[in-house]
Amino acid sequence: MQAPAIICHAMKPAMQPRHRIVIAAFGPAQMLDITGPLEVFAMANTCCRSAGRPAPYELVVAAPQAGPVMTTSGIALLASESIVDPALQADTVLIAGGVGARAAVRDSALIGALTALCRRVPRVASICTGLFPLAATGLLKQLRATTHWSHFDEFAALFPDVRLDPHALFINDGPWHSSAGISAGIDYSLSILETDMGRQLALEVARNLVVFLKRPGGQAQFSAPLAAEAAADDPHRFAALTEWIQHSRSSDLSIDRLAEPVPMSPRNFARRFVEAMNIAPAKYLEKMRIDAARRGLTDGTDSVARIAARCGFASAEAMRLAFRRHLDIGPHEFRARFRTAGPGKRAAHAA
Known part of the structure; x- marks a missing residue:
């Protein structure tokens, strides 16, 4: 009796887990602080899929409570997760700015939850006045950071132990990153896309979004x-x-x-x-x-x-x-x- 043939199937390489980016929004939030970075990473996913590669990013919007989060534009966005959920996981957290972000510094329970989230995440960044709640966590003491130029004095009065740099569009000081006002969040997102995935993909995304690749972090907030x-x-x-x-x-x-x-x-x-x-x-x-x-x-x-x-x-x-x-x-x-x-x-x- 002939032994049955042994058929070997080539093993497919294991899929790399997607990099999970959570954008933390505090209503009323600055809409472009959320949608600008989202579009950069969503376009990166689209470009990769078009080239037959897996999408590298999973994108999540989180707020103090899951559900609608109002923006300063008067349009509500949907947050699928809660910042205060201890099970919330991310590879990168981007903290959006706006009126709500500056007000959040007075909510000790919310800042406590944000602190816990930031401590368990490899990379944390603020967009515009998202620097206010990030600084309220106490994680930026004696570190360099930046925010929107119109809020320099307000920020310096609240957080004198943070080394505010008025000469930068965005700054990386260890795992803590910060970017200046509004559209600078797009420049910063392109910079971390380039770090994660290489310049070629970042350039392709910039071309598709019809923006510069990229204003460097050392460029002034305005020329x-x-x-x-x-x-x-x-x-x-x-x-x-x-x-x-x-x-x-x-x-x-x-x-x-x-x-x-x-x-x-x-x-x-x-x-x-x-x-x-x-x-x-x-x-x-x-x-x-x-x-x-x-x-x-x-x-x-x-x-x-x-x-x-x-x-x-x-x-x-x-x-x-x-x-x-x-x-x-x-x-x-x-x-x-x-x-x-x-x-x-x-x-x-x-x-």
Whole structure:
């Protein structure tokens, strides 16, 4: 009697568990703080499925109670889980901002539950004023963080033991991350997508969402030209000149050179520029150059000397002194602090 044949079936590789992202929302919540990151990770899932790969993320919205959570836009979103549930699990928690997030710091029971959740999660981040409840947990003492520029003073008064950094779009300090206002949550989400899954997928997601990949964490919350325009009394008076300055950062932009196209005498130009823009021409130029240098330091690999020359500084030392004056940090330290992390370097911490 012939022995039965033994049929071997090739074992399929075990499916990798999906990375579970929980967005914690406190009504009324800032809608874009929730939907912006959600769309980044949902688009990553779509791109992976289209390429025949499994979706890498599981997305969950949680609130103090499961059910509708109101947003400041007047539209309710549905939270499927509760923040206070001790069984709630996540690989990443994103804490959305809004009026409700700032009010949550006064609810000791809610902050206690949030603290317990944060302690058992490998990566925790705040979006915009979501930094308020995260700081209320006490987990950020003596650590660097950022939030929306309009709430700096309010935050500093409540949490003086957190090292608030006004010069960053988003910050990672160990497992605790924070990002600035509203749309910066999209930039931050693209950055962690790049860390988790690589630059190629992050770039594909950015293209599909028609956004930049990505504003680096070291970029200011608003650009130097926008900040100058907001502070000016008459920004239109020298609009053509300031537009030209943004595209011509030659080191030879003296007062005489700037006055030529206006046309005015150098002395009259300097006086009229201050009247209109509330800033001296030399200071304006320096801010433009620092803005450009920040991008060069975080986005590329050129030397500090080459970036300094390209941005119109007289030397690398001149750029270093300007950085110290405006940012209280040197170019080399700035680059080390805000350079993009490579793929696969996911943050982790012990409970």
